[in-house]
Amino acid sequence: MKCIRCREKACVQLRAHNSAFCKPCYLLFFRRQVERAIHHEKMFRPDERILVAVSGGKDSLALWDVLVDLGYQTIGLYLGLGIGEYSDGSRRCAEAFAQARDLPLRVVALEETGPGLGVPTIAASTRRTPCAACGTMKRHYFDTAALEAGVDVLATGHNLDDEAARLLGNVLHWQREYLARQRPVLQPKHPKFVRKVKPLYLVSEYESAVYAFLRGIEYVVEECPNSAGATQLGYKDVLNRLETASPGTKLRFVKEYLRTAQPVFAEVDERPLGECERCGMPAYGAVCGFCNLVLEVETKRDRLVAHP
Ligand code: SF4
Numbered sequence: 001m002k003c004i005r006c007r008e009k010a011c012v013q014l015r016a017h018n019s020a021f022c023k024p025c026y027l028l029f030f031r032r033q034v035e036r037a038i039h040h041e042k043m044f045r046p047d048e049r050i051l052v053a054v055s056g057g058k059d060s061l062a063l064w065d066v067l068v069d070l071g072y073q074t075i076g077l078y079l080g081l082g083i084g085e086y087s088d089g090s091r092r093c094a095e096a097f098a099q100a101r102d103l104p105l106r107v108v109a110l111e112e113t114g115p116g117l118g119v120p121t122i123a124a125s126t127r128r129t130p131c132a133a134c135g136t137m138k139r140h141y142f143d144t145a146a147l148e149a150g151v152d153v154l155a156t157g158h159n160l161d162d163e164a165a166r167l168l169g170n171v172l173h174w175q176r177e178y179l180a181r182q183r184p185v186l187q188p189k190h191p192k193f194v195r196k197v198k199p200l201y202l203v204s205e206y207e208s209a210v211y212a213f214l215r216g217i218e219y220v221v222e223e224c225p226n227s228a229g230a231t232q233l234g235y236k237d238v239l240n241r242l243e244t245a246s247p248g249t250k251l252r253f254v255k256e257y258l259r260t261a262q263p264v265f266a267e268v269d270e271r272p273l274g275e276c277e278r279c280g281m282p283a284y285g286a287v288c289g290f291c292n293l294v295l296e297v298e299t300k301r302d303r304l305v306a307h308p
């Protein structure tokens with residue numbers, strides 16, 4: 001198998017792209033893919049400051065690595081979700097990456113911030129699954145951190161597999177509001193929000209893992225213990241089977257959705273956005289999703305104190 005660029009021996013084969021690359025050409029191909037997504041979707045300009053949400057995993061660290069390499073001004077953001085060993089290991093990887101490259105990294109540990117509630121506590125005290133609680137917490141702390149850091153953009157490492165699985169879930173349940181917001185760039189609808197972008201949205205999980213490996217990036221390999229029961233994993237499984245039978249399925253699914261159907265759904269997203277009366281962050285109701293969760297936990301605690 002030869003590299004399609006230089007004809008040297010290839011070390012990576014990408015069936016979805018009908019291509020194979022040697023190491024230097026693969027690194028170039030990967031960077032170009034990310035660069036193309038940034039320019040094509042007008043994600044950000046070189047003079048803008050970017051907060052990169054890093055989980056310690058391959059995708060977000062590969063993203064940070066590429067953005068630094070392309071000369072963008074970045075700050076890393078690591079959220080400590082309080083999920084035992086997994087959180088400890090992922091924090092170590094995020095910190096080691098930043099330290100080795102002398103990059104600024106903000107660390108927000110949920111158990112030491114605001115109401116001091118980690119994901120497991122919230123999930124146990126409310127009727128949410130850990131992933132649902134986690135999603136709400138992440139959104140809130142991403143938004144507040146971006147506001148505090150005064151950046152222009154928040155970038156996350158969501159990859160093609162994440163986007164395809166999310167799209168499949170949204171379509172299976174016809175979640176029109178979610179479909180309206182599923183795109184690689186979300187412009188802020190409130191002055192306290194910043195633009196949110198996903199530069200890896202067309203890059204597969206396999207491609208980012210290969211990139212991280214070839215670049216010698218140490219990332220957390222073990223998965224979050226809650227991911228085993230997550231619905232998303234089931235969708236990823238189905239999509240992987242389709243991909244094996246017909247390479248390029250995920251890429252076509254996401255790309256064609258964005259090209260043909262997304263603009264139609266985007267038109268229905270016109271809910272008015274106000275401010276949460278508890279924390280002041282943008283909210284669709286009187287209280288934002290984050291404060292709703294915290295309120296539920298506090299109410300339960302008060303009840304336990306009153307009737308132990
Ligand atoms: S698997 Fe669920 S709980 Fe774990 S980090 Fe992902 S969203 Fe959060």
Ligand SMILES: [Zn+2]
Pocket residue numbers: 003004005006007008021022023024025026
């Ligand atoms: Zn080559």
Ligand SMILES: [Zn+2]
Pocket residue numbers: 276277278279280281283287288289290291292
């Ligand atoms: Zn709030």
